[in-house]
Amino acid sequence: MAKPIIAVTMGDPAGIGPEITVGSLNKSEIYDLCTPVVIGNAAVLEKLLPVVKADLTINKVNTPAEARGEYGTIDVIDFPNLGDYQFGKVSAECGAQAFAYIEHAVELCKTNQVQAMATAPINKESLKAANVPYIGHTEMLAGLADVADPLTMFEVRNMRIFFLTRHLSLKDAIGQMTKERVHDYLLRCDAALAKLGVEKRKFAVAGLNPHSGENGLFGYEEVDEIKPGIELAKADGIDAVGPVPADSVFFQALNGRYDAVLSLYHDQGHIAAKMTDFHRTISITNGLPFLRTSVDHGTAFDIAGQGIASSVSMEESIKLAAKYAPHFKQA
Template identity: 45%
Template sequence: MKVPVLALTMGDPAGVGPEIVVGTLAHWGLEAEACVVGDRRVLAEAERILGVSIPWKEARFPLEGNGPFLLDLANADPKTFSFGEISPVCGQASFEYVRKAVELALSGFVDALVTAPISKEALHRASVPYIGHTEMLEALTQAKEALTMFQVGDLRVFFFTRHLPLREAIARVKQETLVHFARLVFLYLRALGMENPRVAFAALNPHAGEGGLLGREEQEEIAPAVSFLRQEGYEISGPYPADSVFFFAFQGKFDAVISLYHDQGHIATKCLDFFRTVSVTLGLPFLRTSPDHGTAFDIAGRGVARFESMYEACRIAARYAPLYAPPLEDAT
């Protein structure tokens, strides 16, 4: 096959994962082949709920012909759980989909992973020793450092910190750590085929600190980091007020923005297009994308979940997978 092969994991069987996977395949039309790793019985129920029929082909590796292909792990008997309810059966099953997809990627049978949402609580109840996808993928691939990039349209946002209390995130805004993180950002933008990316730092404080009147992190930590990086030859600038830098990046002035804390970048991307924001994990031996929403247990099994974010995650994976060349050297 000349087009990229994407492994789509079904996610938590009790969440909206099965529905958005089926919805995505029903509207495919991408220059890529899809291989779903999941449970045929659960997917059949999702097809019934959505009123569609997917022409599955059994996955035999290496894949030949045209899909969509299905690798049926048969590990989530619908009689043992209910849509919308947290279950250790589903937590274990969702982990097994990811583990198998990683094996396929590391063996060269698929080119990228697109992961449907999983439940942290279900994983915990199943005694899976990982809190989420990123931790799983780092452990299963022995990756040294994984980075999260959000993409909506051509706006790319990297997160300097994510799942931290705001007070702790602010405490980490130090010149040395900012420099290290920015080097990684450039490393992986180049891994996506961008030879000379333009990157901007979002400011931490209102109005980028207003010359120190509204905070001194911009003067004492962020601006010195930018100056140091520019001396090393990186095309980086800022810090720019967060209420404008994402807009200018969306207009094409920058190739990526470094967000300093979780909500800063999440709000910017989701306000642009909540249903088409995609999370991209870089730093692994392969590309991984996912929709930027959770299991949505409250609407699971009702046929109302929107599939656009899963579809967009597949589109982004198909776009970047042929380009993605994980660098071997470390950014220090």
């Protein structure tokens, strides 16, 4: 089977994205799994080669088909028109470039020139300065792909975590924990794993209250909304259990009892994943007509350009894209 071609967006040029991109492509095992093609600025990458201590050659290409795909060479679709910039500084030019990389990667995915995209971090302030009409990656990808509500999944080691709610206050998130939403999300989570080629799909839904409420002793959300939502999903053929107390469900999933966990709110799942392995927690955006993986950290302006940022997350993001790309179902 031919190796999948993965579009790797460089991220904000002023952040750590370029150096972790170089660092990840300084690992021969990446090239054993896929052909990575960087979408970014060749001059920025070239500048960082000695900083990262990478003895690599930059190879500018016009299309992914021209890529050499060989360790020792970074194949780059070059966006050269970047003016003055400084590592660690918010810049409208950098925000505009970062958005352009993503737009091009989406186009390559849509036209099947690549089989997936793996993204380095972008900066919200730089995007705003560039008048980019999106606050972050998920919103961009949803807009560019004309998808209403993408579904975020984390994968770390053998644990997968979906999120019922994300960027809401805890009070507002609790208000979103309805049986209808739990039912809908379990159906969508099952479809997302099927699209990734995952055949075994047993879900656990995390509890909200201590001990999942102890049948109303510590709150009624589990009794009134969460468990009824699970039962509706089970009636539709979804293999789901819960609510399982949040202090144990993630440990159980990590040890193979469940194939995925539906986290009820942002920090519940984020803490579990990042305490398991911060650098290897990778985000997959489901519900798109193409496969996208991403590091789950920011641009780290405070250390950008110094060659001290770990490339592990970027490596894992590319590897996960290569893992799922051969199985990904577009329909």
